[in-house]
Amino acid sequence: xxxxxxxxxxxTVSEGASLELRCNYSxxxxxxxxxxxxxxxxxxxxxxxYFSGDTLVQGIKGxxxxxxxxxxxxxxxxxxxxxxxxxxxxCAVTGGGNKLTFxxxxxxxxxx
Amino acid sequence: xxxxxxxPKHLVMGMTNKKSLKCEQHMGHxxxxxxxxxxxxxPELMFVYSYEKLSINESVPSRxxxxxxxxxxxxxxxxxxxxxxxxxxxxxxxxxPLDEQFFGPGTRLTVL
Numbered sequence: 001x002x003x004x005x006x007x008x009x010x011x012t013v014s015e016g017a018s019l020e021l022r023c024n025y026s027x028x029x030x031x032x033x034x035x036x037x038x039x040x041x042x043x044x045x046x047x048x049x050y051f052s053g054d055t056l057v058q059g060i061k062g063x064x065x066x067x068x069x070x071x072x073x074x075x076x077x078x079x080x081x082x083x084x085x086x087x088x089x090x091c092a093v094t095g096g097g098n099k100l101t102f103x104x105x106x107x108x109x110x111x112x
Numbered sequence: 113x114x115x116x117x118x119x120p121k122h123l124v125m126g127m128t129n130k131k132s133l134k135c136e137q138h139m140g141h142x143x144x145x146x147x148x149x150x151x152x153x154x155p156e157l158m159f160v161y162s163y164e165k166l167s168i169n170e171s172v173p174s175r176x177x178x179x180x181x182x183x184x185x186x187x188x189x190x191x192x193x194x195x196x197x198x199x200x201x202x203x204x205x206x207x208x209p210l211d212e213q214f215f216g217p218g219t220r221l222t223v224l
Contacts (some may be wrong), residue, residue: 014200036215038159041200041218042217043116043118043216043218044204045215046213049212090154092207096210097168098167098209099163100213102155105152105154107152
């Protein structure tokens, strides 16, 4: 069975500081990995995805993520956080069958 | 058009009411999904339709009844709900089982 762990429930960073959100997955074969962002009361927006190929993936809004098979990780990074990045971030994995498994999410707070 | 639309945005209903949630996409996606999301939690998969056929039912109570009238539309019929069913209901669609899912903005449901 596939699973995702996001170890950090809450993270607070200062505006302009760098950000790294952690994600560890469990899946027997090559996973398909995603990062989504959700603002309060809104739907989920896809930031980036990894299917295969280059392990460093670029996404929207200046985000990137690196797939590390040896560590079963897919951490999300941003070099300089903006106040508008405050939101809930979900890492997700699928191996097929239309089932997307989400992590528990990381709430990002940005201090001005 | 890369949008999933959901109506209504908000819905308040009594436990004896019958109501429906609607979801529409015009991206030509062949898979559509219903999720339930409680506050501070990740989305929980309820139903998946693939090529207009129900392919996954995650043991959802029968008071929730999905319907896929055509490849662009997905409904969720609600009857005799309980207060604990109050949540954000998200619709999503994807091209295939391994592709990214596009989410709608959700319907905020309150059951009194």
